[in-house]
Amino acid sequence: MDWTILSFLTADALQNGTIYALLALSLVLVFAVTRVILVPLGEFLVYAPLTYVWFLPAEVSGLNLQGQIPGTAWLAAAMLLWWAILDRTNLRRAGLLALSALGVLGLAWWGAQGVPLWLGWLLAILVVLPIGPASYRLFFEPAKNASVLTYLIIAVGLHFAFMGLGLVFFGPEQFRLPAILGGQTTIGLVPVNNQAFLVYGFALLAMVGLYLFFTRSIYGKALRACAVNRYGARLLGISPSQAGYVSFGIATLIACVSGMLLAPLISPAYFQGFLLGLKGFVAGILGGLISYPLAVVGALLVGAMESWASFQASAYKDAIVFALLLPILLWRSLQSQELGEED
Amino acid sequence: MKRVLVGLLALGLGLGLAQQAPLKIGVVVSATGPAASLGIPERNTLVLLEEQVNRRGGVAGRPVQFVIIDDASDTTQAVRATRRLIQEDQVLAIIGTTTTPASLGMIDVVAEAGVPKISLAANLEIVFPVDEKRRWVFKTPQTEQQMSQPIVRDMAASGVKTAAYIGFNDAYGEGWARAFEAAAREAGIQVVASERFARTDTSVAGQVLRILARNPDAVLIGGSGTAPVLPQRTLRERGYRGLIYQTHGVANPDFLRVGGDLLIGTRLPAGPVLVFDQLPPDFPNRQVATSYVQQYEARFGIGSYSTFGGHAYDAWAILRPALERALRREQTTNLAAFRRVLRDEIEATRNVVGTHGIFNMSPTDHLGLRFNEAAVMVEIIKTPAGKLDWKLLRTFR
Numbered sequence: 127m128d129w130t131i132l133s134f135l136t137a138d139a140l141q142n143g144t145i146y147a148l149l150a151l152s153l154v155l156v157f158a159v160t161r162v163i164l165v166p167l168g169e170f171l172v173y174a175p176l177t178y179v180w181f182l183p184a185e186v187s188g189l190n191l192q193g194q195i196p197g198t199a200w201l202a203a204a205m206l207l208w209w210a211i212l213d214r215t216n217l218r219r220a221g222l223l224a225l226s227a228l229g230v231l232g233l234a235w236w237g238a239q240g241v242p243l244w245l246g247w248l249l250a251i252l253v254v255l256p257i258g259p260a261s262y263r264l265f266f267e268p269a270k271n272a273s274v275l276t277y278l279i280i281a282v283g284l285h286f287a288f289m290g291l292g293l294v295f296f297g298p299e300q301f302r303l304p305a306i307l308g309g310q311t312t313i314g315l316v317p318v319n320n321q322a323f324l325v326y327g328f329a330l331l332a333m334v335g336l337y338l339f340f341t342r343s344i345y346g347k348a349l350r351a352c353a354v355n356r357y358g359a360r361l362l363g364i365s366p367s368q369a370g371y372v373s374f375g376i377a378t379l380i381a382c383v384s385g386m387l388l389a390p391l392i393s394p395a396y397f398q399g400f401l402l403g404l405k406g407f408v409a410g411i412l413g414g415l416i417s418y419p420l421a422v423v424g425a426l427l428v429g430a431m432e433s434w435a436s437f438q439a440s441a442y443k444d445a446i447v448f449a450l451l452l453p454i455l456l457w458r459s460l461q462s463q464e465l466g467e468e469d
Numbered sequence: 470m471k472r473v474l475v476g477l478l479a480l481g482l483g484l485g486l487a488q489q490a491p492l493k494i495g496v497v498v499s500a501t502g503p504a505a506s507l508g509i510p511e512r513n514t515l516v517l518l519e520e521q522v523n524r525r526g527g528v529a530g531r532p533v534q535f536v537i538i539d540d541a542s543d544t545t546q547a548v549r550a551t552r553r554l555i556q557e558d559q560v561l562a563i564i565g566t567t568t569t570p571a572s573l574g575m576i577d578v579v580a581e582a583g584v585p586k587i588s589l590a591a592n593l594e595i596v597f598p599v600d601e602k603r604r605w606v607f608k609t610p611q612t613e614q615q616m617s618q619p620i621v622r623d624m625a626a627s628g629v630k631t632a633a634y635i636g637f638n639d640a641y642g643e644g645w646a647r648a649f650e651a652a653a654r655e656a657g658i659q660v661v662a663s664e665r666f667a668r669t670d671t672s673v674a675g676q677v678l679r680i681l682a683r684n685p686d687a688v689l690i691g692g693s694g695t696a697p698v699l700p701q702r703t704l705r706e707r708g709y710r711g712l713i714y715q716t717h718g719v720a721n722p723d724f725l726r727v728g729g730d731l732l733i734g735t736r737l738p739a740g741p742v743l744v745f746d747q748l749p750p751d752f753p754n755r756q757v758a759t760s761y762v763q764q765y766e767a768r769f770g771i772g773s774y775s776t777f778g779g780h781a782y783d784a785w786a787i788l789r790p791a792l793e794r795a796l797r798r799e800q801t802t803n804l805a806a807f808r809r810v811l812r813d814e815i816e817a818t819r820n821v822v823g824t825h826g827i828f829n830m831s832p833t834d835h836l837g838l839r840f841n842e843a844a845v846m847v848e849i850i851k852t853p854a855g856k857l858d859w860k861l862l863r864t865f866r
Contacts (some may be wrong), residue, residue: 131678134707138674188726298503299723300695310706317706392671393698393727401669436675441638441665443675 130315135433137316141391142405143429144329148384149406150413150421151336152377157415158353159373160366161274162266165281167381168403169288172396173198174254174382175303175389176296181237181246186304191238197295199234199253203227205260212263230256243304251382258378259371267367285400292396305390325387332380333422339376349373401444405432408451414458491534492527492792492801495554497565497575498589498781502542506694506721508567510765510778511589512537515564517768518785528789529796540566547571551578551586559804561792562811564784565589567777569640572608580605583805585812587784589777592644596835607815607835609783611717611740611825613648615840619738619865620689620714621652623846626863627712629686631659635676635700636691638665645691645716661685668696677703686711693718698728705731712736717844720776725849725857735849736862740825742779744847747861753842757786758824776825783823787830791815841865 149167156164179187180196210223230253237249265280307320339346351359352369360366385394392398405428412424428447435446496515499508519535527533536558540547547566554560555578562585566572569592576595579586580602588595588608596608624632634649636642642665650660661683664676677700680688688704688711690697697719704713715724715737725732741748745758761782765774791814799810818830818837826843830836846863 131682134678135675138672142672188729298505298694300698300727302727302729317708319706388671393695395695397669398671402671432672433675436666436673437679438675440635440676440679443665443670444667 131437133314133316135437136430137313137318139426139429139433141318141322141325141429142432143426144325145384145388145402146406146409146428147422147425148329148332148380149403150409150425151332151418152380153403153406153410154413154415154418154421155336155349156373156377157410159349160262160266160277160370162262162277163274163281163407163415164374164377165278165285165403165407166261166288167377167406168399168401169285169292170254170258170378170381170399171385171388171402172292172394172399173257173288174250174385175394176292176301176396177234177253178246178250178303178386178389179296179301180234181241181250182243182304183240186243187301189301193238193240195231195234195238196253197291198257199230201291201295202230202253202256202260205264206230206256209260209263226256247306247386251379251386254382255375255378258374258381262370262374263367267370285403289396289400292399296396298395300393300395302393303389306387319391321387321390325384325391328383328387332383333418336376336418345372405447408448411451411458412454489527489531490801491532493534493536493558493560494788495551495558495560495563495565495584496535496537497540497547497550497554497563497571498537499542499547499567499571500539502540504542504567506723506775507589507777508539508542510773510775511567511781512539513769514761514765514778514781515785517764518782521764522789528792531796535564536560540571542568542571544568544571544574548574548578551575555579555582555584560584561801561804561808562586562788562815564781564788569595576602576606583812584808585815587788587815589780589784592640593836599833599835603835605812607787607830609780609787609823609825609828609836609838611838611840611843612836613644613716614652615838616717616738616844617645617648617652618840619844619846619863620649620736621656621658622865623736623863624653624658624687624712624714625656627687629658629712631661631683631685632687632689633662633664633680633683633685634660634689634691635662635664635666635673635680636689637693637696638667641693641718642691645689649689649691666692666700668692668694670696670699673700673703674707676700677707677709680704681707681709687714688712689714689716691716691718694721695719695723695727698724698732701728701735702731717776720847720859722772722775729857730851732849732857733851737847737849738844739847739859740776740779740843741845741864742774742824743776744845744859744861745824748845749864752864752866753827754822754824757822761824779824783821783825783828786823787815787818787821787828790821791818 177196177198184190206223206227210220214220233249234253237246305321309320310317340350348364349369409425409428410421413420432447435443498511500512515535523532538550540550564587567589569590572588572590572595586606591610593612596606636645653660662680666673690700713735715735717739720739720743742758745762748755762774794814795811799807801807816830818828821828826838828837847859848862850860852858
């Protein structure tokens with residue numbers, strides 16, 4: 127292994143690690159506030175670019191979809207409607223939710239009629255975004271004060287449901303998406319896809335944004351209060367449900383945008399989200415699912431391990447990355463007695 | 470009076486049909502699940518054949534009925550379907566199934582019941598070596614070993630001295646790794662790297678770097694569906710200028726759609742039916758392949774055909790004459806004896822021209838294809854109209 131190879135591998139590790147970092151941040155955020163390990167986050171990540179495919183003109187996507195509305199729009203609308211029915215006692219909110227269900231369908235219809243690329247890009251995110259908070263309302267909130275394990279089981283169930291729906295909505299094959307920035311830039315010896323710079327840019331933006339959100343804004347502080355002590359936060363008038371919606375919303379937004387930026391580099395398919403989410407989870411675990419900086423460090427470490435393993439022993443790549451979990455879990459469980467216990 | 474006549478007519482028809490009990494053939498295909506893109510054209514082809522055969526008076530004057538069951542690309546379901554077909558439907562023979570693992574799982578069941586089976590899956594192990602159980606099992610698709618031959622010969626003809634392999638880390642990729650490495654060794658081509666990747670991978674930079682470090686003249690990518698686009702794109706992005714080969718697992722329109730222009734110049738082996746209209750006029754299966762594609766497209770739409778349906782067509786091309794010969798020797802009411810005779814007659818298949826080649830079975834060879842007719846080398850090109858398409862590069866006759 128010489129310097130050229132090492133620098134190539136580092137570039138690859140950085141690109142993968144950045145995506146894992148974004149997912150790990152979202153997972154830590156959601157876990158801290160709601161005690162939910164959001165396994166289906168990877169599905170949200172692929173839903174957005176796959177929805178975008180349905181908004182692309184036929185000559186770009188190579189498909190003849192004839193203005194079909196993507197399945198994710200129906201899913202989002204159905205979940206919002208269900209939410210409206212659950213909250214029917216609060217007429218104003220129920221009305222707003224029902225309206226936004228219609229709105230999502232409207233946006234999807236508009237997108238499917240053929241819109242400029244940038245508009246379709248935004249519409250795809252808007253269509254998928256409600257699925258996140260709605261998942262919290264429909265599946266996690268009814269199980270109030272359940273154990274971490276119960277939440278995990280619900281989350282795993284949701285992951286299987288969303289992945290299966292992904293297959294129904296988008297079919298088994300991959301898709302090609304246009305890059306926002308085409309071409310490559312050579313840094314030193316390493317050619318880097320220009321699209322990858324957008325991923326790095328977004329990762330920095332997301333990290334700074336989250337930092338400012340948590341330290342400067344009242345919503346962010348409320349979320350932190352929830353994360354520190356939910357009971358105490360409630361006594362101070364912070365609604366845990368709202369904290370749940372906001373954290374799920376932020377996590378879904380980060381996942382969707384990451385997916386949209388990553389998609390041109392990987393040709394997304396319905397099955398690709400899970401493994402990305404899982405590696406983000408491994409990264410999050412490295413930080414004990416409580417520390418944001420450690421999660422980012424963990425993500426870069428996972429990316430580096432993966433690159434190194436795929437170079438040295440490609441047949442065992444995933445085995446090596448997931449075997450990384452074992453010593454770290456052992457070490458962490460020796461370090462802390464009550465990891466993620468209730469209140 | 471009229472009513473009586475209608476009644477008599479109905480009675481007559483009923484009697485006629487009773488004498489003409491249909492010849493029941495069991496079919497197991499993966500019409501849903503991950504292998505659906507292969508299983509659907511297979512099912513469509515058999516539906517088409519059933520209609521056609523019965524419209525033209527059936528086999529030896531008796532109608533044919535395909536009892537088709539979908540195994541959802543799942544081994545357990547395939548085995549269950551096989552049992553049902555044998556015990557409840559009392560089929561004479563079974564065609565199926567689409568995938569290798571499920572086809573292997575069905576062997577025990579058909580051997581135990583003594584029912585001949587023609588598999589539509591690729592792996593050589595389904596029919597080799599022919600032993601007590603595999604006596605009952607035949608298959609129509611080319612094996613990886615046969616498909617490796619055209620690749621290696623094309624490499625040799627293009628002056629390739631060193632080659633690298635990168636393939637799926639599953640049965641498909643491993644099978645290809647073994648077959649390709651053996652064939653390359655025989656032809657004096659050195660395999661300098663053998664890497665694996667997963668269908669679900671989002672980056673193969675590490676593997677590609679290792680290949681680039683060895684600087685091979687050619688790279689073979691052993692995958693199916695659309696996932697093999699990723700290593701090819703990474704190779705080109707990292708500046709690889711050599712030849713890139715794919716396997717026949719990518720011979721589908723989705724691969725061209727996802728890969729786009731970077732696929733231009735890619736070479737792959739394929740059954741001749743893929744480029745049926747470009748085959749030389751004296752190519753022995755040109756006519757059969759052409760008529761198959763025309764019939765298929767007339768029923769299911771222009772551009773809908775794939776090579777996979779051809780395997781089902783070939784299974785029937787073998788089974789039909791074997792049925793005719795068996796019917797002359799044994800009554801179908803004597804089911805166990807008839808199945809035995811039918812097995813012998815399938816094994817006696819000689820010079821059956823199918824869409825993918827010429828079948829000559831023997832007691833030691835239950836596939837009976839030679840790669841010379843069963844494989845051609847194809848290159849992906851851009852047509853003047855700006856569309857990607859398959860172009861016949863080389864035949865091996």
